[in-house]
Structure formats: structure tokens, C-alpha cells
Amino acid sequence: MTYANALLAVMWLAVTAYALLAGADFGAGIWDLLAGSSKRGASQRSLIEHSIGPVWEANHVWLIFVLVIMWTAFPPLFAAVSSTLYIPLTLIALGVIARGSAFAFRKVVSELWQRRLFGAVFAFSSVVTPFFLGATAGAVASGRVPPGIGRGDSMTSWTGPVSILAGCFAVVVCGYLAAVYLTADARRAGDSSLTELFRRRALGSGVVVGAVAAAGLVVVHGNAPRLYDGLSGKALPLVIVSVAAGLASIGLLVLRRFTAVRVSAALAVTAVLWAWGVAQYPHLLLPGLTVASAAAPHATLTVTTGCVIVGMLVLLPSLGWLFVLFQRTPGRAADATGSGE
């Protein structure tokens, strides 16, 4: 395995982490949007705030991590993608700003109209941002971003059928992941009506995700034949894993196995991402930009790999502590008793 391949794998792992963690954050925002009136949705919104409060900032750093690894290890890839797709990328960045700041503001204001206003901004940008992320991925996957700076069409590159479908897919996947995670959070908080509510939503959105994925295969078949060949060829085992994990998740939700379904739902999404990656490998962009031709000079790759290894040794235990700390103690109980001092 070359250093370039190793860093590509690291980058793709970070993409996966971003999809699974930040995706659930976006999805929580979508459910926040659909929670209904201020009074009726209050308990849902409070659960959502408690679940993502401590972790959202860390979850979103994965995106920055993907970008810096990309521009360090594969500069021509980063330059081509970000120049041609500057419109959806700018909208993603603005969506991230609106979403994160509105979420932080909503927590510290107390009056209803303020909470409504910031809540609306948070929820709306939680829908829009994953759509453009999906559209960006669809543009690359369907081969509409050629190598070189600004060589692609700044509009049609990301408004093709694959992009639109991938955008919708990203939105429903976020909603699905969030519903699955929130079901278990609601049960840990001891709220059985919320548990049932999110369980039903997880089931419903799971079916929608399956339907959009099936439609996606048809669209890819017609519009991105090379990707389709990859998905039905060397990436087929991963496609099968994804379908099986998706079906298993439905079954586990029916059986109320809420911890196990977290794993299977995450596996289903992971398998989709890696199926795309495998299907496209070793091509990064069409025509002609491969892992080998896009890779930075050797010294950059080796030093970056070393820094990633050292960095992960510090990062992963810290991240583990963050997640364990807030998964172990039931958040609402601790706040209600005002323990500590």
C-alpha cells in the first residue's frame, strides 16, 4: 500500500465519520424542523438539544479534516473540485455558519420568539446543507467535474440527475440516522412516548432511504454508466452489505433493539460510501486524474502520514472520552438534580 493510498483511505474514513456523526446532527435539525408547534415539539427539541449539544462542534471538524487532507495529499483534486463546484461549496459553508451559530444562540436565549427564530434558521440550514453536500458528491461521482482549475461548468456540473438524487439521498439518510440515534437517547432518558415517536420515524425514514437508494441505482445506470459498472462489478459485495444492513435495521427497529440498530444503520450508510469509493478507484476525476497522478510529492505524503498517525493517537482517546462521558450519564437526570457543587 502506497502512502497516497493510505492517505486516501484516511480521507475516506474521515468522510465516513462526518457522514455518520455530522449527518446525524443535520438529521436532528430536520426533526427539529418537523417537531411541530413550540408547545407540542418542546420535548423533542429538548431531547435533540441534549443529544447533540456536547458533540456537534467536534462532529463538524471531520469536514475540515477531509478538506485539509485533500489539499495536502491531492492538491489537483481539491483545486478542480472546489473551483468547478464553487457554488454548492459556498452554500454549504454558509449553511454550516447559519446552522452552528443559530444552534449556539438558541441555547442561551430564553424568550420564545428568539428561540423560534434561531430554531428556524438552525432547522432550515440543517436541510439545505446536506442537500448541497450530496449534490457535490453526485457531481464528482457522475464524472461532471473534470481535472484542472475551473474546467467544468459551474452550474450543470452539480445540477445533473445524479447530483439532485444524491442531494435528496443525503437529506433522508441524515434524517434516518438521527431518528435511529435519538430513539436510543430517548429511551435512556426514560421517555417512552418520545422513544416510540422516533422509532416510528426511524422506520418510516428507513423505508424512504431504501426507496431513494433504489431510484438512485436507476438514475446512475442511465447517467453515470462508469459508476454503475463499478457498483455492479468490483463494489458489488459492498452494495450487498449495504442492502442487508438496511433490511436488518428495519427488523431491529421492529424488535426494539435500539442499540444494535445504531450499528446496523451506520453500517448500511458506511457501505454505500465505500461502495462509491471502490467503484471509482483508482480514478479521482474523469478523465484521467488518478490517485497516482494527483498525489503530492513523496515527502509531503510521508510527513503527513506520520502526523496523521501521531495526531490520531491523541485525538481518538479524547474523542472516546467525549462520547463516553455523555453517553454514560443520563443527561437530563444529571441536569435536573443539579449535581456537582
Place this chain on the structure above:
Amino acid sequence: MTGIIVASGNLANPVMARSQMGFSLGWHIILACFGVGMPALVVFVEWRGIRTGDPSYRLLARRWAKVLGVLFAVGAVSGTILSFEMGVLWSGLMDHYGAVIGLPFAIEGFAFFIEAIFLGIYLYGWDRLSPRTHLLSGIPIVVAGIASAFFVVSANAWMNSPTGYTVRDGRLVGVDPWAAMFNSATGPETTHMIISAFMVTGFGVASVYAVAMLRGRHDRYHRIGLLVPLTMASVLAPIQFVVGDWAARYVAKDQPVKLAAMEGLAHGRNGAPESIGGYFSGGQLHDAIRLPDGLSLLTHFRPNAYVAGLDQVPPALRPPVTVVHLAFDSMVGIGSALLLLAAWLGYAWWRHRDLPTSRWFLRAVAVSGVGAVVAMEAGWITTEVGRQPWIVYGVLKVAAAVNPEPGLGYGLYAVIVVYAALTVATVYVLRRMTQSTPVPMAPQESDVAAVKVV
């Protein structure tokens, strides 16, 4: 200028992209300063609170942590767009040199990650961890914040002093990422910026309490709220002067054109004067105050030393002089005023262990926060505009680095609209936070614990 902005087609892309980058970076850097400087303040007052049990310290720790949570969140998201803009606006730079300057960004990615993780633990874990563990969980935020600033600014330093790479036939063939990261600008530039981050935080936080004291709230809580950050900033002010001199000496050596623009020096000469104020027009600096031989003395310690002028390069390779010169003067002027303020505090404390009694002192502290921000922004304008027309000094021009896609300029308008809303919301929320929960007259233990951090 208006004509250029209206015609936001390909030709205007460099202007629009520079405006967008300058605007979003200039906005973010204020929040970034608090992200670097404020964790140390919060951890310090929390430590004092645990050591002494003084409710004022304990209440300040919780209040400041809550503010830090908001400032960090806004800083994190306004920093995210910058990673996008590196490619969206400067595709040419990243295509050619991403492999050279990527390393500090990659390490900064980790540092920022650590910062975000421990901030989550620190803010949300206040009542779940023992006081000691909680205090310790704040330390990685302080360290990672300073590290982040170092790595990001070292990438900027590389644009001033590009080293550590080999180009053959227009293609990048060899890279030494460590040499690129530790270029000759890295030392002075990163030190200067990290200190200014602490100064912006110190004067900024102190100014909030100075306003409260001017309104008649002289209790222990407000006095500590003013004294702790102001002491931090005041100790750093003289150090910053020495570091600023180091940075200017670096510029004189490695970027003589920038130095000439900073000083408005049209022609190279022996015994160059130090010029203060004025404007540059028709190849001359007008209406400036001149101190004979001052510049030669400052840069070379000799009154008759030679200092190169703008005429060392053809006009097309010179930056806009008036902006750079006035920005530099503003930074130095405000920095000097802040140093005087620090000296005032130091003198009063030395003579009678107390704040100066004059209301003018409180008024000065009240404006010092804004002053520190303006000085810091002026410093960035000096170094960034002073590097024009280059994006990588002497190697790559801005015009060759910009994304050529049509319509790019509209991004500036979108960014301005979103940031206007963000500014209004941030200021509004921060003001609400100072007003919504009044400080109890006699803070008791229960009042302190009742302040929920998140």
C-alpha cells in the same frame, strides 16, 4: 471601483475574491482571538475559585465559560468557510502549492479537533466531573488554541517567505514540508499574532467590566472581572512592542517592498526618515510628520544606513501605499496607547495596590477592547495588502491564483449578507447574556451553582 464590482465577471475575480477573503478572514480573526485567549482566562479564574472558594471567581468562571461557548461556536463555523475559500477562491494557489503548505493546516486540523472535543467536555461536563478533573480538562483547550494559531499563521508566514520546495519545468518536484512550515517569517509572525490574540481577549473582556463600573457597579465581582483580564493584557503589551520590532526587522530583511510601503518611502536612500501619517499620491508621501533618520535608526541602528524604497521594483509590483502606511501607523499608534494604559495600571498598583481612581482610567479601559481589535486588524491589513500583488511573495501573483469560474464575485454579496445577520445576532446575544441574569448582591454558593453553563 464601482464599475469593477458591478462587472463581477472573470476579469474582476481577483478583486472580488480578495474582498471576500479579507472580509470573512477579518471577521473570523476577532472570534479566533477569543478562542485562543479566553480559555486561559476561564481556567485561571476557575482555579482561583477552587483555591480560595471566593464566589466572585467561581461565578466569573461560569459566566465566562458560557460566553466562551458562544464565541467558540461562532468562531468554529466562521473558520470552516475559510477552508472552503482556500479552494473556492484560490484554486490556483492550492493546485500549485497545496502540497507545500498543507502540513501546518493538517496539524492545525488536529489541534482544532482537540480544542473542540475538550471544549465540549469542559462546558458540558462542569457538573459531571470532579472540580480537579474539570479544571484539568480545560488545559488542552488552552494548549490546542495556541497551537492552532501557530500552525495557521505559519502557513500565512510561508506566503511571505516561501521556502521548502523545488520547481522544475513548472512542476513541483520536491517538497520539504518542515522547511516550508518553519520559514523565516514563522517566528516573528506567529509570536506577534498569538500575543495579540491574548491582548484582544484581555482588553476586550476588561472593557465589558469597565463599562459596568462606569455605571456604578463597584463590587468585588466586577473589580476582579476587570482586573484579571486587564493584568494579562497589560503584562503582554510591552512584550508585544519588542516582538513587533522583531517582526518589522524581519519585513525589512525579507520583504523590503512591504517595508517601503509601510513607511511610504518612495526612493531608497541613506538616512531615511520615519514618516507618520499622510497620504501617498503621485509617487510621493504628502502631509506626513517626519523624524529625520528615524527609519534608518530603527531598522539598522545607524542614522545613515541605507533603506530601500518602493523604486526597487517596477510600479506594477508595488502594493497600494496609502492603505498599508496608514494601517501600519494605526497599529503602532493604538499599540502605544495600550502600552500607556498598561503603564497607568502598573503605576497605580505599585503605589497603592489598587486600580487608578480616575474615571478616565475606566473610560480608557472601556474603549481598549475595540482599540485592540482595530490594531490587530490594522496589522493584518499591513501584512496582507503590503504583499500585493503577490499571493506568494515573489512567486505567484494573486491574479494567477484566483478561480476563473464566471460569477464567482457573487459569493462576496452572499457572504456579506450572511455575515451582517451573524454580526447582529452575535452582538445581540452577547448583550442579552450580560443583562439577562443580574449578579446577586451577595453571591452565595447556591447562586454560583445555579448558573448553568450550557
